[in-house]
Amino acid sequence: MSEVGKRQVRVDAYDKATGRTKYYEDLMPQDALYVRIKHADIAHGIVKSIDTSAAEQIDGVVKVLTCFDVPDIAFPTAGHPWSMDPGHQDVADRYLLNRHVRYWGDDVAVVIAENEVAAMQGVRALKVEYEELPFVLDVQKAMEDGAPQLHEKFPHNILKHTDIRKGDYQSAIQEPGLIKVEGWYDTPTVQHCHIENHGCFAYEENGRIVVVASTQIPHIIRRVVGQALGRPWADIRIVKPYIGGGFGNKQDALYEPLCAWCTTQVGGRCVRIDCSREETFVSNRVRHAIRFHIISWLRKDGTFAARKVECYSNQGAYASHGHSIVAKAMGSFPQHYPCDNMECDAWTVFTNRPAAGAMRGYGMPQASFADEANVDECAKAVGMDPLAFRMQNIMPQGYEDGFSHNVNYYDSYRECLEAGRKYIDYDRKVAEYAKDTGPIRRGIGVATFWYNTAVYPISLETSSNRMLLNLDGTVTMQCGETEIGQGADTAYAQMTADVLGLKSYKDVHVVSCQDTDITPTGLGAYASRQTYVAGFSIRKTGLLLKEKILAYAQELTRQAPYNMDIVGGNIVRVTDGKVLMSLSELAMTAQYNPVHSEHITAESTYTIQNNAYSFGCTFVDVEVDIPMCKVTLKNMINVHDCGKLINPALAEAQVHGGMSMAIGYGMGEQLLFDEKTGKPLNNNLLDYKLSTVMDHPHLEAQFIENAEPTSAFGTKALGEPPACSGAPAIRNAIYNATGVTIDQNPMNPHILFKRFSEEGLIKD
């Protein structure tokens, strides 16, 4: 009977495949005015004046607003739950439009017009006068004395520094006979590249502001819009329809606050902001480029005596999610390969680049790249096979983290690695590929990661849920954990059907759209939390609803509630299996009962105080064409232990998407900036080398289904984990094939040419 664990078709599949699904643009009122943004074309400076006269003359232009017009309110943008502790609140460093320009692409003015052409002509007609300031793009240069300062309150541009100290690093490295393996590892600035660019529209209604937005986090956006405009939060209503992906970019207040303010400047008329792809690359959010410095001290038996890790995180111009990302990256090291003596330091540093925020993996793809590159070097230094080295040193069964109290209940890492080893035919291929000596060489690489599910204990973890028994015996369900393309609604339907004993997940109508006036408060889609966290409130609310149903059934059947259950959509007497009545019959009778009419609903909130480790690995089989500086991926597998699968088909799809993202991260993606001007060079999908389906090998997704003991349905994180270990696995496969280390991604032909030339594989 169970719906959980079945390969069910997505609840939104047919509408999405036939184009009926409504996104924000499909809901747009026809008379919406176009807001188009004037982005700064310098990397750092102060706006002295903006001449709007020519723009205002253009036919169709309604209003021009500049950085001199906006409220004097700085606000935070990160999509974190609000904290009642002021010390834990996000940094408020943004204005709706900025006089102090901190990156090429900063927002300095808007033109509001009757049509898009007039709005764009207006933007081009604005004349901005700047006082230019020196700028800095590199994270470590920004920390130097005398570097250009971005924010007054943060000397040396350091947003935050934290550390981890374990054991005694300095004493530990005195142990005789240790082997030192040191490296610098650089990861790039990349962008999410979700299909639907961010956009929104806003209008005033009954003295309140309605914003319909392509966002992952409607309830959090309501708070940020309220803060930015200096309005009570309940003055703001956010509606989140279907969205075309987010990957964390939309876990931030993007242009919702500006759009909400613009409607108040044109008498409440509907205004729209639609980001172009070029704007999305530069003026939304990007992934943090993090530079790592790792020193590992190894004993001859291949165990770690001590490790030192420094992480320099390039925040870009504004704080957004800030230090949370690199703190998570740094925190991965002591748990990934436990070692008694560790010194870890992490800095988050402002630079004149686009603001970095949340992106799928939240620091882990960066950390995994650096850690797994260093670990492959360590294996080589002690003469061990890289897989054997990992088997020996990786987090053991029973490991418990002192901070989150997460436990590795099973021997998940080794189970995942064994499955990957078998699938890729590791031992045979490593031996065979070692014989390659020509221009074309093959290699196998492996990399691992761990990931937390949800954000406890760092932030609040809560989910609310409402269920309504419909007259036809189906159930309508609502929660604040959003569908963003990942398939959450389908998982919710399957879980709800199971808790309530419905015949099919199709008997659950998940209200996909969140409306902050109606939807129970939730935090949204991020941190790979939705299935895990919503699972608790689904179970709690489902049990409440069931109790109410059985209580009413008692009235109608005179049977004791404990002798009844809901099975296949019927009230059943469990003592003999007799079907007493259908849910529809019960709902109809309850609704139209002349003496005791009731619409049967339940609502509850569940706040968790636990978290769960999610584990996995990637194996990749590559062919390197040395003269052509090209890597071809021949086969690739991810193995995950994300607990029990709610829907294996959706889980595989999630893994395929993450592997694709990891391929792009490993092989092609990098946002480039002109060193002389700070201008982004390749903020379009032609010059930014996102991988295509033609660049993908077969993507194999396998699972080790160890039920997570803390979970409502045995499940845990799978949203972000698939994007974490692909890039370092590719790096290690190239290393295995050629003996050449590449300690930066993307590992594109340019860097392969440089490294192969340096190592003498290419002689021109």
Place this chain on the structure above:
Amino acid sequence: MYDMLALYEAKDVQDAVRLRLEHPEAQIIAGGTDVLVQMREGKRAGKALISIQKCDEMRGVSIDAEENIRIGSLTSFTHITNDPIIQKYINVLGEAVDMVGGPQIRNAGTIGGNTCNGVTSADSASTLHAWEAIVEITGKNGVRRIPIKEFYLKAGTVDLKVEDGEIQTAILIPKASYDRTWGHYIKYAMRNAMDIATLGTSVNARLSPDGKSFERVRIAFGVAGPVPMRAVSAEAFINGKAVTLANIEEFGRKVLEDINPRDSWRASKAFRSHIAVESAKRCLIESVKLAGGEL
């Protein structure tokens, strides 16, 4: 929504010439896969357009009375790839244009637009240079034909006289060029689809009847200079030589005497030069195989 001043639709070639004379400031649009992109970027914003989409006589592939392969300028990339004449006589051109963008772009984009853009990276351009194509231009004074090398004046500029109402109407491959000749194209790009060439290399070879020596080898590059270019020193070296790997190696090295790639953020000169040598060798080896030669 495009910032477009006006759209004039030509009924046929003569009408297009007339419209061009009437509206010399207007931009010709065929498939629109470049013009509309530039208009959206603001580069051609506010311009009037002359569409030649309805000039059906400019579409299709045929063999004319002089045995030239005649490719109408409006012929789409997809059409060229699937055309039996192309497949029989100059299959490499079909392969080269099959590497443009993605399927939708190839359905809409035309070979005329690809060459009239005057850009060095166009996937058709290096092959058309290597096969010494002839460009047919129609204007108020009638038709003139010029070698494709002369059609490209400089980066982004081709030899079309707006004051004469000229438009490109066809591309011709003479029989002397395609007879007993086989070629190969390597598009070197950063990914396997939806990309612009970092370097395009097109080589073709005609072997002696016994297959032992190179009767005529031609090689052209895209992105090795501001416009597509032939590597004449490499050609001069290999012609008449025996079909051996050693000669092909030297042919590859010789291209460095001809090409002049630039350093840019898209790729360094050193990298493009390295890839040019390797691609030249691989293209010639493949051409020899197609021509029935042995190595």
